[in-house]
Amino acid sequence: MKKLTHVGDDGAARMVNVADKPVTERFAVASACIEISPALARLIKGRRAPKGDVLAVARVAGIMAAKKTAELIPLCHPLSLDAVVVELELTKNRVLVRATVSTSGKTGVEMEAMTAVAVAALAFYDMCKSVDRGMVISRVQLEDKRGGRSGHYERKRSAGGR
Numbered sequence: 467m468k469k470l471t472h473v474g475d476d477g478a479a480r481m482v483n484v485a486d487k488p489v490t491e492r493f494a495v496a497s498a499c500i501e502i503s504p505a506l507a508r509l510i511k512g513r514r515a516p517k518g519d520v521l522a523v524a525r526v527a528g529i530m531a532a533k534k535t536a537e538l539i540p541l542c543h544p545l546s547l548d549a550v551v552v553e554l555e556l557t558k559n560r561v562l563v564r565a566t567v568s569t570s571g572k573t574g575v576e577m578e579a580m581t582a583v584a585v586a587a588l589a590f591y592d593m594c595k596s597v598d599r600g601m602v603i604s605r606v607q608l609e610d611k612r613g614g615r616s617g618h619y620e621r622k623r624s625a626g627g628r
């Protein structure tokens with residue numbers, strides 16, 4: 467088993483020193499799922515949600531969250547992000563949230579991508595809770611990561627599509 471990088475020899479949490487790491491292109495994709503009622507999906511599709519453009523607000527919330535990750539997750543390095551794209555795909559009973567984040571830096575952007583999808587999903591919930599309090603946010607997960615010493619990671623798909 468690999469050693470945890472954010473824990474010192476004394477067991478104390480610490481921020482990893484990245485001073486000697488080379489600057490490389492970094493890229494990460496994360497996703498989340500929001501289960502919603504068909505009635506809510508119809509309201510959003512028909513642009514009749516009570517609080518307005520739910521998908522646009524969630525998208526902007528996700529982008530803002532990616533930029534604030536180091537303020538929210540204690541041991542993350544503040545990064546200059548090159549791009550953040552947040553997409554929400556509405557179906558009849560769910561919303562699939564996907565964030566793609568990139569930078570040229572000394573550390574990866576996995577946490578920025580996962581923070582983006584988590585906050586986009588929470589903003590979506592906030593915008594729609596008056597219609598459907600039974601929404602479920604699930605599967606906040608890393609899908610793809612490239613760059614850096616640890617190399618490429620891509621989530622394996624099971625036969626069930628997950």
